[in-house]
Amino acid sequence: MNEHDLNAALGDLARRGADDQAARMRDGDGLSAGRVASVAGRRRRRRTTVASAATLAVVGAAVVAGAALGSAPEPQPAAPRPTATSTPTPASTSPAPAPTATSGDAGTLPAGDPTLPFGACGALADAVPDVPFDDRWSIATTLASPEAAVGGGLQLTTRIDVDIPQDWSPIGVGTGIWPGSGPELLVLRDGVVVGTGDLYGDVPAGLEGYDVAASAHSAVYQGLLPLVSCTDGRPLPAGQYALVPTSLVLPLGDDPATAERVRTEGADAVAAQHPDAWRRVVGASLDVVVVDGRPGRLPDPVESDDRAIVPEPSCGAPLVPSAGRMLTVDVLAPGTVRSGVTGSSAGALTYAGPGRLRAAAQTSPAYWVLQDGLVVGGPPAMTDGDHAVVDVDRSAPLAIAGPMDLRACDAWGTPGDAPLPAGEYTVVPAVQVTGGEVRTAEGARELAWGVVTGKPFTLVVE
Structure with a gap:
């Protein structure tokens, strides 16, 4: 399976999601562009943000959600953070099974506040978007499972795509900038933002340039999203939720010289020159259910080294096997x-x-x-x-x-x-x-x- 096959699978996925969303909007129970766009969370303060732009390139998601070896393993959620800004608790390696978590262990959900700005914890789904919504991009997201235990998380894959017309001529979006951490993932309950995050967690990620001439999509992001309240960082209680992927994107036009500037000057420097040109991309919402149950645990990471990566084999020579476990x-x-x-x-x-x-x-x-x-x-x-x-x-x-x-x-x-x-x-x-x-x-x-x-x-x- 090459990248083109996988790209087609992901494109089909994105189109199905968009068609489903359009049908739901016609039925009166979907999220309008403005309403969906309005619930994207703000970036963490420790990371560069688009709100202060001056300080601010795959595999398809249908097959990356789990291993192709027999049954896919259950997602292993990360330990929830005690607060929204604290350092994550180290993952446990105890062989004892994790205790069953219940809604009694959960945190407090924010109340909906119509006065809160776009992206704030507790903002309503119809809050005013921070930047204009733009449908020249899409976000495809898949879940390994729509169900997670209290104190657990969602195993998912997600990717931003530039939606190129049928004649393959981009219109003003051939070059641009987006966050290197991938889409932001918003958790809503009853039309209120109750959780925000991305797959990078506390790993810093700046801005990245894209160039449609090289690739019309971002990297494929795969990982675990902890389901925690944006109020106190504790687990979300059992119940029905919606997961909405969103991202800020900065279109810079179709001039190849602009792409070269991004490469030579850096994405942050170029973005600082266009503080008012950011646009918001929103993907189709996905239904999620949180249940009382036993969340899994992430294993401790192994040492980060190169022993697993060896020279490519060559004819007539011995083969050097990988030695590391990373x-x-x-x-x-x-x-x-x-x-x-x-x-x-x-x-x-x-x-x-x-x-x-x-x-x-x-x-x-x-x-x-x-x-x-x-x-x-x-x-x-x-x-x-x-x-x-x-x-x-x-x-x-x-x-x-x-x-x-x-x-x-x-x-x-x-x-x-x-x-x-x-x-x-x-x-x-x-x-x-x-x-x-x-x-x-x-x-x-x-x-x-x-x-x-x-x-x-x-x-x-x-």
């Missing part, structure tokens, strides 16, 4: 395949480190073939379309799927056009990771370029 690859391994027949494969790339991982990652497993300890075959050459920019935390594996196409090494020392001959081989799955960095509260650290290898398995080619 990134791991698992696949459903076949026992037998027919020579020259392309099969399908599925697996998962799991990030287990601190903070968030931002990287261009291969969207399907690659397979390297060994005999007598040397590489004798591998996958066909990959293109940019076989990768996507992903932004993930350690709450769930990233699903990867695609063809299993095994090629024999040719006289040029690369996997060529000839199928792998019949025989028994050792096969090592791998995922290429490039341009990656780990982002934590302490800052960002670049990762080495290379591949992450999985557990070898024996394969018979008939």
Whole structure:
């Protein structure tokens, strides 16, 4: 499955969401653009905000919500913050099961106040938007499950898309700026903002430039959103809620020179020159239910290092396996395949480190073939379309799927056009990771370029 397939899946998802929202509006029970736009929360004070603009580039969401290995694991919610601005409580590693949480453990919900400004905790759904609403972008969001326990969170994927007309000519939005933390996620109950947040939590994220010539969408963000009250940071009580994704976007037109300015001067500097040009994007609302139950726990992060990333294998040489646990690859391994027949494969790339991982990652497993300890075959050459920019935390594996196409090494020392001959081989799955960095509260650290290898398995080619 390459990026174009995944982009199509996500685009279909966004259109279905928009059609559903339009139907609900016709029926009188949907959220109007103004009402939906008005409930987006404000950015944390510690982060640069669009309100003070002067101080202020994938995989599809339909397959990234969980691993493709058997049953997807339950989302593991983060420990709730005691207050909205305090440091998160470290995740527990106790083997004892988490206690059942009930609404008695929940925090206080804000009362709706019609005098509050746009985005404030407790603002009404029909409050005045902070900046004009604009439908030249959309936000696609999927939930692993619409249900979460009190004290838990929602495992989700989300992405901002530039809605390009059918003639593929952008209109004034070819270049722009948006938050590097991805969409903000608003939780509403009875038309009142009761929770706000994003998937970055307390990890700092500034502004990022986008260029439709390179990509018409943001990174795919996957992670866990804690469901806590914006009043006191305690868990939301059991009940019915709505999740509304939203984002501020700064369109800068279609001049390639502007995109170059963003690259050379930086997104923050360019944004400061256009303080009144920001627009608000809003995605379709999703129904969410919070129930009394047993929330899961995030594991402690493993050490952030490069031992999991090794050089890409090459024909005629030994293969260097991954050694670290920060990134791991698992696949459903076949026992037998027919020579020259392309099969399908599925697996998962799991990030287990601190903070968030931002990287261009291969969207399907690659397979390297060994005999007598040397590489004798591998996958066909990959293109940019076989990768996507992903932004993930350690709450769930990233699903990867695609063809299993095994090629024999040719006289040029690369996997060529000839199928792998019949025989028994050792096969090592791998995922290429490039341009990656780990982002934590302490800052960002670049990762080495290379591949992450999985557990070898024996394969018979008939």
